[in-house]
Amino acid sequence: MNFKLAILSLIIFLNGYWITEARAQETPFTLEESVSYALENNAEARNARLEIEAARGLVGERTAEGLPQINANLNATKNLVVPITPFPAVFLDPEAQEGEFIGVQFSPEFTAGLTATVSQMIFNGSYFIGLKAAKTYRQLAEVDRKLTELEVIENVKKAYYSVLVSGEREALVKANLSRIDTLLKETKILYEEGFAEKIDVSRIQVQHNNIQTELDKAKTATLVSMRLLKFQMGMPQSQEITLVDTITGLESLLDAERLLVEEGEQRVEIDQVNTNYDLATLDLKNNQIQYMPRLDANYTFQRNAFGGNFSNLWSGDWFTGSVIGVTLQIPIFDGFTKRYKIQQNRVQLRQLEVQKESVLQNIVIEKFQSRQNLINSLKALDVQRENRDLALEVFDMAKIKYQEGVGSNLEVVEADSALKEAETNYFSALYDAFIAKVDLEKALGILK
Structure with a gap:
């Protein structure tokens, strides 16, 4: 009888606890x-x-x-087939006939270039x-x-x-x-x-x-x-x-x-x-x-290299160039x-x-x-x-x-x-x- 009362009391207690938790x-x-x-x-x-x-x-x-815009480009190219440029033959052979041309390869096989551009809006x-x-x-x-x-x-x-x-x-x-x-x-x-x-x-x-x-x-x-x-x-x-x-x-x-x-x-x-x-x-x-009109200022800095093979391209001489200028764009007619x-x-x-x-x-x-x-x-x-x-x-x-x-x-x-x-x-x-x-x-x- 005491055992049954204890079980019943425990069940009542747990039910009350679960209800309280659910409400909480x-x-x-x-x-x-x-x-x-x-x-x-x-x-x-x-x-x-x-x-x-x-x-x-x-x-x-x-x-x-409206802030300065800065961009940099690095490129390397290989001419798979070096283009042929026509050149007057008389410059190489004084006895050549007038109007005669010979093919000359001016472009190197490998080229590389580094370019940095800065542009700033002025107006x-x-x-x-x-x-x-x-x-x-x-x-x-x-x-x-x-x-x-x-x-x-x-x-x-x-x-x-x-x-x-x-x-x-x-x-x-x-x-x-x-x-x-x-x-x-x-x-x-x-x-x-x-x-x-x-x-x-x-x-x-x-x-x-x-x-x-x-x-x-x-x-x-x-x-x-x-x-x-x-x-x-x-x-x-x-x-x-x-x-x-x-x-x-x-x-x-x-x-x-x-x-x-x-x-x-x-x-x-x-x-x-x-x-x-x-x-x-x-x-x-x-x-x-x-x-x-629109006015912009720009500056470009570049370095270029040329070579007959890829390794010489980076160890050889680099040639520097830079350009500064302004661009004025004037609208005239837009249809x-x-x-x-x-x-x-x-x-x-x-x-x-x-x-x-x-x-x-x-x-x-x-x-x-x-x-x-x-x-x-x-x-x-x-x-x-x-x-x-x-x-x-x-x-x-x-x-x-x-x-x-x-x-x-x-x-x-x-x-x-x-x-x-x-x-x-x-x-x-x-x-x-x-x-x-x-x-x-x-x-x-x-x-x-």
Whole structure:
């Protein structure tokens, strides 16, 4: 007996230990912590940061084009067949006839050469514009990163709320199943004692089965919502997490009065259009400055060697030569290529102006629509909260009447269905209010 008690105690202890360990491996996350984690680990956010690094590299590349360019070449060649060069025969034989030529080999069999070239840009208008364009492109990458992070914040918040609502719905179905299960047991006892009919038991059994099916669906919805949240956060699906916040606890964040009078800040989309406009302007200037000449300085140093065999090639004499000079490239006519490029640039600038006007108008509409959606969502939330309280009151009254024998179980079943629907509608309305709040914050440019 003592041995069996010891084994049972050990099993209980191990089960408790395993449960504690499993819970310890679960990482708790608040809404703010989920957003912070996503900004560091979400794939889109990480790519946006990498794009900034690439833009910095582009700035360095454009800067390097204005620095001295140094190249060195070392070559060695062997003439498999030494070319024959025609040479007037009269130079070798005064008695040779006029116009007579003989073949002479001027090229050695082996040649080697070492050449070093240094070139330095002196003036190139495109260089300075290109350098400024690269810096502007880096600014565009920063703006794109902000826009991407806003989308990540929006998606994570909505996914977080979805998990909370799905969890509440699952809890509601479980509570409803528990109520029906208790009612079913009580009705079966009444039926066995002759105080209830078989149809009463069957009716509640049908309700019980339907709720069990709804519970399975609710569990699946919670699981899918959690996986979606992990995906938006950039978290491995194998990582177990728990959500610290609750949907009712976050209800205090619905600061509608402040949001409804908030004017907002300049949207990132406007910064994006403005930066694109700056880039298009620089492209226009770059094409215009192509009409100006380009001046480069260059210096070449070379050493050459010749030999009849490969070994003598490197041990023989090397002949030195050097050249210094400047190159002035003057554009004269390119078939109107630059002219048509400038024409396209000007059209692109007008298109960006139209796009900016459209974005501004769209933002005004988004603000108005988001405000109205939040107002309607809050009104619907108040109504559904009242309906939930009333449905709970009706259910309690119907259950008391049934237990006292002055009501039917049909009233209880109907009241339970109404309560379940009212509770579901309440949390759906609460979820819609949170989504409307996020949409309005995004429209106002204050989402964070």
